[in-house]
Amino acid sequence: MRKQPEQQAPPVQRLRIRYAKRGRLRFTSHRDFSRAFERAVFRARVPMAYSSGFNPHPRISYAGAAPTGSASEAEYLEIGLAEVVDPATIHASLEEALPPGLDVLEVVESAGGSLADLLHASHWWADVAAQPTEAAVAVDAFLAAESVVVERMTKKGLRELDCRVPVVSLVAGPAPEGSAAGARLDLVLRHAVPSIRPDDVLSGLVAVSALAVGPAPLLTRVAQGPLDPTTGEVGDPLHSRA
Structure with a gap:
């Protein structure tokens, strides 16, 4: 044995x-x-x-x-x-x-x-090629839509996803000085099932407005944690309790 x-x-x-x-x-x-x-x-x-x-x-x-x-x-x-x-x-x-x-x-x-x-949502920056005014128009069109369906290849094949629903907030502004990008998108994304990623949201912006995101937009997660339902801010999970 x-x-x-x-x-x-x-x-x-x-x-x-x-x-x-x-x-x-x-x-x-x-x-x-x-x-x-x-x-x-x-x-x-x-x-x-x-x-x-x-x-x-x-x-x-x-x-x-x-x-x-x-x-x-x-x-x-x-x-x-x-x-x-x-x-x-x-x-x-x-x-x-x-x-x-x-x-x-x-x-x-x-x-x-x-x-x-404790990880309910993420705060992202997405630096894209478009200028801030163009990005702002795309963001307005995206937020005005009730649903924005995009496609993503998964392990189980091509899948349709609604990337609008988990978006808590989305704002366009100028990219940081010295950046090769034109605009920075400030995105708070609720964690959901199925999971929606920031690149899915970029695909959604392209779908509603043909936004020029560029060949390699830089995506940076700046926070991840509990979501304050009142302010829409992402908290610190290391000093919170489940």
Whole structure:
């Protein structure tokens, strides 16, 4: 009879981590990042707790990863530790072990509950080729529509999605000085099922107005967390409770 695997002790501490994907590292896929993070944990000698079973894995829970190619200042994960450690020590160790462009921004103790349950919406910037006045006309047409259906290729084939429904707010303005883009779109997008991405919203803007987004618009997630229904602002999940 096959020997039963050793049962691992549960974590004694859980830490939540906010990290960024910047520059060329925004093209890192979620799978590539998870491998890089596990290597960083090993190099930094973080005292990880492990799952039970025949193939134990470090207890790492990822939540709300941005699409490949998008920059982000608000990516989140949670780790379980086998001993209690100062979060500042883990922050410094991981920052040193990860490559530049995958940057640890904050490490805090978990407040309990599910981290994923706190990620209700995302705040995005989309830098596009069009000029601000053109972008503003496209945004007005988009927001005036009750439904904007776009197509996206998924693992299950071509799918039609209504990209208008989860848009909480969308504003056009000038791109930052020195940027190659003409306009910046400020977008708050509610997390929904099926998931609507910022590039879906760009496709919707093109559909309603033929907006010139350019060959490679830069998408940057600047916040992710609980959505305030009154203000439409995206909060901080590291200091909220599920």
